Amino acid sequence: xxxxxxxxxxxxxxxxxxxxxxxxxxxxxxxxxxxxxxxxxxxxxxxxxxxxxxxxxxxxxxxxxxxxxxx
Amino acid sequence: xxxxxxxxxxxxxxxxxxxxxxxxxxxxxxxxxxxxxxxxxxxxxxxxxxxxxxxxxxxxxxxxxxxxxxxxxxxxxxxxxxxxxxxxxxxxxxxxxxxxxxxxxxxxxxxxxxxxxxxxxxxxxxxxxxxxxxxxxxxxxxxxxxxxxxxxxxxxxxxxxxxxxxxxxxxxxxxxxxxxxxxxxxxxxxxxxxxxxxxxxxxxxxxxxxxxxxxxxxxxxxxxxxxxx
Numbered sequence: 001x002x003x004x005x006x007x008x009x010x011x012x013x014x015x016x017x018x019x020x021x022x023x024x025x026x027x028x029x030x031x032x033x034x035x036x037x038x039x040x041x042x043x044x045x046x047x048x049x050x051x052x053x054x055x056x057x058x059x060x061x062x063x064x065x066x067x068x069x070x071x
Numbered sequence: 072x073x074x075x076x077x078x079x080x081x082x083x084x085x086x087x088x089x090x091x092x093x094x095x096x097x098x099x100x101x102x103x104x105x106x107x108x109x110x111x112x113x114x115x116x117x118x119x120x121x122x123x124x125x126x127x128x129x130x131x132x133x134x135x136x137x138x139x140x141x142x143x144x145x146x147x148x149x150x151x152x153x154x155x156x157x158x159x160x161x162x163x164x165x166x167x168x169x170x171x172x173x174x175x176x177x178x179x180x181x182x183x184x185x186x187x188x189x190x191x192x193x194x195x196x197x198x199x200x201x202x203x204x205x206x207x208x209x210x211x212x213x214x215x216x217x218x219x220x221x222x223x224x225x226x227x228x229x230x231x232x233x234x235x236x237x238x239x240x241x242x243x244x245x246x247x248x249x250x251x252x253x254x255x256x257x258x259x260x261x262x263x264x265x266x267x268x269x270x271x272x273x274x275x276x277x278x279x280x281x282x283x284x285x286x287x288x289x290x291x292x293x294x295x296x297x298x299x300x
Contacts, residue, residue, distance in 0.1 A: 011274055015248065017255055046277045049284075050249040053230035058129035062143045063122060066150045070118065 001025045014044045115162040134246045135178045149174040172261045233283040241276035
């Protein structure tokens with residue numbers, strides 16, 4: 001794979017949506033291409049930030065209310 | 072880290088920690104499929120099994136509704152529907168995806184009910200600058216290197232605010248992917264849009280988010296125009 005091909009697959013790579021064969025090819029390219037590796041870290045940052053920022057737990061009172069209304 | 076790969080057995084929709092898997096599919100989300108009801112003596116899932124997912128549903132609902140009271144209401148409604156239609160769930164399939172499908176459908180229905188002036192399906196064809204006020208002014212945009220710098224010091228509260236301000240169709244897909252951890256195919260099945268639409272909304276949603284966060288950083292003085300090369 002060249003840089004152009006890797007860049008088009010990078011978000012799917014971040015999301016683990018590629019085939020195992022494609023993953024190997026992208027990984028091999030990233031190992032050898034610092035600019036694409038930098039871009040990979042850039043693409044991976046957004047979903048990671050979102051996941052980190054959204055970590056609330058449901059109030060215990062909500063669970064109790066659901067259980068009480070079910071019966 | 073999201074780029075940690077591991078082997079997932081075929082037929083197991085989710086990994087042990089609930090993260091996404093590419094192996095699950097439409098068959099695992101069967102709320103709309105007609106089938107013979109299970110005997111009442113053999114419930115397809117227990118209350119405890121369903122309630123294991125309440126935190127993930129709640130944090131998703133928080134982003135979609137933007138406030139705790141409405142989020143609790145949405146989650147409660149989701150569970151009451153799930154319990155009411157319990158017999159429609161296929162035992163052994165993906166309970167988590169089934170619950171999120173109910174939550175997504177309920178949220179979409181509510182949003183359509185309260186939004187009379189916008190056809191959201193047309194958003195896929197609109198340029199990002201028209202969707203997000205901060206993007207309208209080209210001078211406010213930062214180069215990618217500055218966006219990256221801005222993201223380094225971004226606060227969680229800014230991420231949540233930017234996420235909540237995304238247009239609804241983009242927000243739903245980004246939340247289902249990046250908060251709840253579902254695969255493209257699971258999201259496509261859940262909200263009943265083509266796989267390509269899911270990918271397009273997800274990638275565009277993230278781009279809008281990134282630029283919005285860079286804009287927050289610029290406004291707060293963490294990044295200046297001069298810091299960009």
